[in-house]
Structure formats: structure tokens, C-alpha cells
Amino acid sequence: MPLTDLIDKVFAPAANSIENGNIPGAVLGLVTADGERSVRWAGYAQIEPVRENVSRATWFDLASLTKVIFTTTRILQLVEEGRVALDDPLVNVIPDLRQYDMNAAERRLTFRQCLAHQTHLPAVEPLYTYGQDPNTLRAFVLQRVWQPGPPVYSDINYILLGIAIERIAGQALIDQPLPERFSFRPDPKLCAATEKDTWRGRVIRGEVHDENAFALGGASGHAGLFGTIDGVLDFARSLLDGSGLSPDSIKAIRRREAEKRTVGWEGFYPGWHGGDSCSPDTIGHTGFTGTGLWIDFERGLAWSLLTNRVHPSRHKDSGILALRRATGEQVIALFDQLG
Template sequence: MQDLLDRARGDGQFSAAAWAMGSSAGMHRRGEVGTFARDDQRPIGPDAQFDLASVTKPIVGLALLRLVDRGALDLGATVGEVLEDWPQGPMARADLRSLLTHTSGAPGPTPLWRAHEGRAELLQALAELEFTAPGSWRYSSMGFIVLGLVAERVAGMSLDQLVAREITEPLGMASTGYGPVPADRAVATEDCPWRGHVVRGEVHDENAVVLGGIAGHAGLFGTADDLGLLGTALLRGELFGPGTDRAMQGADDGRPLGWWPREQCSYLGDDFGPQAFGHTGFTGTSLVIDPAADRWFVLLANRVHPSRELRGFDLVRTAFHETVGGTSP
């Protein structure tokens, strides 16, 4: 594994990467390669914090499902029923389950930040987005922005506080949370033309920047070891009662709540069965859970450093999972 990632770093795929694998028994193997940035040659260690990007989504989804598990929220409720002041439109009519499973018809990644510089303006534009017909899988960051707002409203607290209360603090994920985080611990992301500097310790996602850095679709920073704690807890069923846990995994319908189903995880090979699920992040991150095989895998990298230019990182992610998929945790 170290050789694979060393070669990828040498090819310019990233400046740093951390990985881990384990099971319900805990961490089995881990490692890291590289430096915090091209111009910061300090080698990273286990405490290096990566911008998790869209791996934020399943963690926010888990926090919301904790509310569902306690009876504070019904997944059949619509956005408009929970957020009574939300503007009428397709998003207001979408139910929470369809947003969690990416089957609401909500649009995919949409650069609202380009035309909307303030939080209220961006959310108004989001509310007016057109949907396609519901039912089919269509990945949507927009839906998770709204799910974050729903979670805040029901819990009566900010999303960063809710994620800490429900997920990171109970599981001991001390290095995972919303930014900004100290720059000297943060792995650099993009030399961003919009911001005019290398982004480090602040969220990379531009929509999240306009929303204040705390959002349902992006904004969390974390370490490979912390995500391993989460993987172990999910395999142990520690976060939910049995019914909610099965629903989260998509055990009965193949549609996990907050995660990509196996058929959408194109980077997983034949060693991963139909019950596996996972999530990737734009910055080069991923977390995969394989319940049937009792194993989890984490790969964190800064593939957008120094730019988001495509350099073949998808092949690295696939090679990583091919390598670990044929081994026991």
C-alpha cells in the first residue's frame, strides 16, 4: 500500500495521503505518505487533518438519523413540513428519505456561489432549483445542504454542535469537526483562483464558503484514524437501534441512507459484495463500509493540490481498493 501511494505521489497525484483499514474489532493497519503541501515539506503524521469534502454528507446523515432513531423526526416528512418558512417549490416538496438516498430528483453539484455571494441569497437560489422526476438515483449536494438545515431545526442547535454531540464526541473522534482548523495541522488543498491563495485549514467547497463553512454537504475536517473509529462503530451497530441501522445500510432495499449504494461505487472491485456502501469527496477522500465482510477502508488525499486539474486520481482510488479488497482487515 505504501508503495502504491508513494508512486502516486511521485506522479503528482497529491502531496499527502493517509489510509487505514479495519473491522468491528478496530484498526488493523494504517499509514501515511507525503507532506502537508508542495511548499511545506514537513511529513504528515497520524494527526494531519484533511478536508473531508463530501464525506461530510454521510456523517451529517448519521447525525440526522440519530434524531430519527429517537423519534424526533420522520423520514417521510417533507422539507416544507419541517422548515415551515422554506420557499414553496420542488425542494419544499421533497421528503427526507429521498434526499438521503439521492432519489429526490434534486440537481447535482451546482456552483451557486458564482452568482450568489451571501448565505440568504444562495439558499433562496437553492430553493428555486428545478428537479427531475423522483425515483432514480441522482447524486445531489443541494439536497444535503437542506438536510443540514433540517437537522439544525429539529435539534435546536447549529450543525457543528449537532455533529459533535451525536457522532464525533461519543465515538472519540477528537480530530474531526468543522473548520477552520489550525493551518499547521491541515493538509493543503487548492491554490484557489477565486480566493487568491492556497486553501489550507478552511473549507475548499465554494458553496460551503458562502454558507459560512458549516454545511450539510461539506465542511468537515478529519483524520484517517478518526474515520476508522466511525467505521468500527458502524460495523458494531453502536449508533442506532436495529431498524434504523438496517435502513442506514440499505439492507432491505439497496438504498443506504446518506451513502452511495454499491452499484454507484465504481471504484470497488469484485472483492466487495452487494451490501458494501461508501462515499467519496472531491478533495480525494473516501470511506467504505463492507458489512458482510466485517471491514472498513479509509483513503484521504489532497488530490486538488495544487489544482483541481484531473490527473488520474480515480485510478489511484480504484487501485487502492483493489489492493485492500483482496486482503483481510
């Protein structure tokens, strides 16, 4: 039985969520290591100010999937090129990081620590409330005296990694080349809408939903990437078949750096967003706008669920955790039936 024969059943949780008004629309895709894929979609790319249907070609604000699809991958490619090493301190590339205090803890942070969220940096900081000049905000991030705390999942880690990539490339992230079906500057008419934003005073469509990424110029190491379901599946397959990164880099994203973290990714643990039926050799990541990607290396299978669950507002219970888990359980149960 091909994947196309089970996609409707796998999509059932998302279809129910759309029917119940929890999310406007969704696109679900599955891909195997040998390239077989199947995609299903339903609902709306936008409901305000006018309704527009979602399609397979709809571009989604991938939110924190930027961290793994772009930032982690680019850092690992730089490692492969010999430009940096995972255990190098960031100051090798960003010598002005906390430049007024040579003993500052930030000056000892390594690429590996930031990628695996094993730093003292906070989860988030409302940088956009300090202004909208990208260069000034970058300087603020670099010179801020960050208060020490336990390791947490941190956007600041990836903002720093994004700055490092910019320094090496000599080019802002938003201007850097991307694979087909990914963009930092998508056509708004092709995009799923996100929030009716009180700060910007409009429905956000085709520009990054994350306020900090917007204030940093539209793209940052933690958010800003847009893509279609087929772009995400292309990326997932490149990790499954080993064509996207070197064997050492693939090992790095599969090997635990902490209980729940690998380099860049979240590793399987009971209760996570990907469901409890996937193998222990599964990595995944989610995005605040309602996106997610999971890769089960043992099964040679990946799936991605893209939704615009924050449209028209984040201030509601979309049930996204339950939806993601139910989808993961369906994916594995039905895939295993294929034998």
C-alpha cells in the same frame, strides 16, 4: 497475521501515486469490527508555498464524506430520537421551503428521498457566485424554482438536509458539537492543503475547499467537515460494531433505495470506487478533495484513503478513481489471506 503485517502492501498503490506525482500525500487506514486497526502514510500535507510532510495526525478536508459521517448520521439520530421520520416531508421542519407555491415539487420532498438522492434536484449549483451572505444564500436555496430532472447525486439534497438540521438544533452547523477528531473549524497548521483557489486568491488550508460550503458560512450539509484518519476509522468501527447507530438505522444505510444508493451511502456495484472484490454488503462514499471510506459488513472490515489530490490544483488528472479501486482490491485480497 495482524493488519499491521499487510499495511505496507495495501498502501503500495498510494505510494506509487505519490512517487509519480499524481497526488501530494495520502493516509490509509484499516479497521475491523473488533477494533484492530492499522495506518500508513506518506508524502506531503502541502507542497505550495512550502513543503510539509503528512502524518497520521494530519487533518483532511473530508469534502462529501460530510454527507455520510455528519449529515446522514445526524438525521438518523434524529429519527431514533423521534424528532423526524425518514418519510416525513422536509416542510415539517422547513415550512418556508418554496413558501410562495404550496404546490411546488420541493414541498413534497422527504428526508429519505434527499438522503438517497432520489429527487429532481440538480447535482450542483454555483451558489457562491450569487454572493457570500449565508442567510441570503440559504433563502435562495429554499425559494429557488429548481428545474425538474431525473434523480442524480446532488449537493442540493444535502444542503437542504443541513438546513433541516440547523432548524431542529436552532444552531448553525459550524457551531454544532462533533465527535473527537472531527471539526468544522480545524487548526489550519494541522491540515492538509487543498487548492490554490483563484476565487479566494490563496492556497486553501484549514477552510472548506467547496466554494458553496464556504459561502454558506464554512459548513453545510454536503461539505465542510474535517477529520483525521483515526476519527474516520472510529466512525467506521461504530457502524461495524453497531455502537454508532441503532439496528434500524444500520439497516437503513445497508438497504438499497435505488440500484446504487442506500440511505446516505453508495452501495456496491461493479466498477465503483471501492473495487470489485468487496462483498455486495459494502457501502462507501468519496469526497472531491480525494477522500474515501468503504465499509464491508460481511467481512467486518472498513478502510479509508485520505488524500489531498486537488493540491495545488483540481485541473489535472490525479488518477484518483484507479487509485481507489486498486487500493480496495489490495485491501480485500490481502485481508482474505489472513483467513
